[in-house]
Amino acid sequence: MLLLQTRPLSRGALVAQNSPLLPWGLLAASDSSSASPVAWLMALLFSLILAIYTGPGILGSFSRVRLVGGDHRCEGRVELQQDDEWVTVCDDYWNMDSVAVLCRELGCGAARKTMSGTVYGPVTPKDQKVFIHSFRCNGIEESLSQCEREDAIGCSHVEDVGVVCERESHSPSGPESVRLADGPGRCQGRVEVKFQGEWSSVCQAGWSFAAAKVVCRQLGCGRATLTRRGCNKATQGQGAIWQRKASCSGQEVSLQDCLSEVWEHNCTHNEDVWVECEDPFALKLVGGRSHCEGRLEVLHKGEWGSVCDDGWGQDADRVVCRQLGCGQPLSPPVKVRRRFGPGVGRIWLDDVKCSGKEPSLEQCLHRSWGYHNCNHREDVAVVCEEQQSGLPDA
Numbered sequence: 086m087l088l089l090q091t092r093p094l095s096r097g098a099l100v101a102q103n104s105p106l107l108p109w110g111l112l113a114a115s116d117s118s119s120a121s122p123v124a125w126l127m128a129l130l131f132s133l134i135l136a137i138y139t140g141p142g143i144l145g146s147f148s149r150v151r152l153v154g155g156d157h158r159c160e161g162r163v164e165l166q167q168d169d170e171w172v173t174v175c176d177d178y179w180n181m182d183s184v185a186v187l188c189r190e191l192g193c194g195a196a197r198k199t200m201s202g203t204v205y206g207p208v209t210p211k212d213q214k215v216f217i218h219s220f221r222c223n224g225i226e227e228s229l230s231q232c233e234r235e236d237a238i239g240c241s242h243v244e245d246v247g248v249v250c251e252r253e254s255h256s257p258s259g260p261e262s263v264r265l266a267d268g269p270g271r272c273q274g275r276v277e278v279k280f281q282g283e284w285s286s287v288c289q290a291g292w293s294f295a296a297a298k299v300v301c302r303q304l305g306c307g308r309a310t311l312t313r314r315g316c317n318k319a320t321q322g323q324g325a326i327w328q329r330k331a332s333c334s335g336q337e338v339s340l341q342d343c344l345s346e347v348w349e350h351n352c353t354h355n356e357d358v359w360v361e362c363e364d365p366f367a368l369k370l371v372g373g374r375s376h377c378e379g380r381l382e383v384l385h386k387g388e389w390g391s392v393c394d395d396g397w398g399q400d401a402d403r404v405v406c407r408q409l410g411c412g413q414p415l416s417p418p419v420k421v422r423r424r425f426g427p428g429v430g431r432i433w434l435d436d437v438k439c440s441g442k443e444p445s446l447e448q449c450l451h452r453s454w455g456y457h458n459c460n461h462r463e464d465v466a467v468v469c470e471e472q473q474s475g476l477p478d479a
Contacts, residue, residue: 147172147216150190150229152248153334154205157342159193159250162202162209165216165229172214173202175240182224183232184248190228194251202245209242252342263300263340265360267320272306272362275316278327278340286322288352289314295335296343297360303339307363307447314356321354366447368408370467372425377411377469380425383433383446385454390431393459400441401449405467408445412470421468427461435459 151171152161164171176199184196202209218234226232261279268274276287276297297312316322333343364387370379382389402414435457439449 147230150187151332151344152191152250154207154336155249157252157338158344159188159191159252160248162205162245162247163187167214167216170214172216173209173242173245174216175219175237176201176244176246177219177237177240178221178235179219179246180222183220183222183229184250185224186222186226186229186232187248188250191250197249197251200247200249202247203243205247209245211242213242215240215242215245261341263303265300265304265362266322267316268359268361270364272301272304272364274359275320275322276300276358276360277322280327280329283325285325285327286354286357287327289356289358290352291327291330292358293333296331296333296340297358297362298335299333299337299340299343300360301362302337304362305365307366309360309362311359311361313359316354316357316359320357320359322357323354326352326354326357366445368405368446370405370409370469372466373468375471376409377406377471378425379466380428381405381465381467382428385431385433388431390433391428391461391464392437393432393435393457394463394465395457395459396436396438397465398439401437401439401446401465402467402469403441404439404443404446404449406469409469415468415470417468422466425466428464429461431455432457432459432461432464437465 147165147167149166151164151166152158153164153171155161163174165174166172179199181196181199184199188194188196215237217237219237219240220229220232220234222229222232261282263276263278264284265271265274266277276292277284278287279285292312294309294312297309301307301309329345331340331343331345333340337343364384367384369382369389370376371382373379381392383392399414399416402416406412406414433454435452437446437449437451439446443449
């Protein structure tokens with residue numbers, strides 16, 4: 086390595102501290118008489134290489150910011166896009182001024198609070214990097230890129246920062262509503278979004294299966310089963326094509342909660358997005374004296390079917406009773422359960438296993454729909470207490 090002489094500067098000295106070519110704090114040879122041209126060029130070359138590998142224009146740059154794992158797009162763990170990967174942000178120097186800047190940059194409402202990013206799932210992958218700088222904001226900047234920075238030394242994902250901003254009730258960048266058009270039912274069809282009062286179809290090039298999952302959830306349908314490009318002539322859109330792109334994680338409640346950005350494209354209606362969701366999940370107890378007792382039936386693909394009792398237990402009873410708005414599950418003898426009779430037709434579920442905490446039977450583990458090794462003598466029956474008015478279910 087070339088050792089550069091440091092002595093009081095003469096009138097002709099070269100100081101890297103104010104040079105755009107050399108990194109801050111590096112002194113080059115003080116004048117032409119103290120170093121040969123070769124030495125001076127070597128120092129310049131060394132400085133350029135050092136600037137490339139350590140300068141903020143490369144390692145310290147980022148192009149986008151997002152919040153991950155929250156209930157809506159204005160809450161979650163802070164992540165920055167650096168080249169083709171997302172990195173987290175260390176909580177050193179982070180405060181409510183930083184939160185205010187980030188909320189403003191994302192087009193959200195007022196800053197609510199800052200918290201640990203570890204409370205937001207999914208868990209940060211071990212190989213995900215932490216941004217090399219921490220931010221010092223004064224609260225008036227328009228974006229994090231305008232804030233001062235400090236080196237983030239020794240930060241781990243335990244120190245990832247999270248943010249809560251107020252959610253704008255009517256985001257100017259996101260769609261106002263969504264529907265599936267020209268399908269056999271409201272849970273299948275061409276995706277259309279209502280934006281600034283106009284319904285538009287959506288181009289597949291700016292779409293993802295994660296976005297399809299959000300649409301199915303927003304419409305109150307079951308799980309997303311298919312998203313594809315192209316509709317037949319009878320189901321292609323005729324009007325505008327949405328000039329924005331939705332970036333969803335798949336966990337959002339609605340498309341409005343996804344990041345949305347202007348997107349120039351040359352799509353045609355040949356590339357309209359088609360999405361198919363399962364029908365809304367529903368269940369009922371039949372053959373009893375009230376809706377809180379009877380043989381269990383579940384709705385799938387528009388058809389009611391029974392559930393096999395293999396693996397069934399009181400935790401599953403508890404989920405069913407809660408979902409139907411009934412009281413605690415009872416444990417009547419087999420003779421009582423059999424009085425509701427066997428079902429006919431489909432047996433939809435088998436080997437159902439619940440923890441008892443699920444809000445819906447749909448979220449319990451089970452074999453795939455329609456797969457079983459049962460007959461209707463093994464149909465599940467459930468008996469719940471009648472829910473008394475004014476008394477909450479324990």
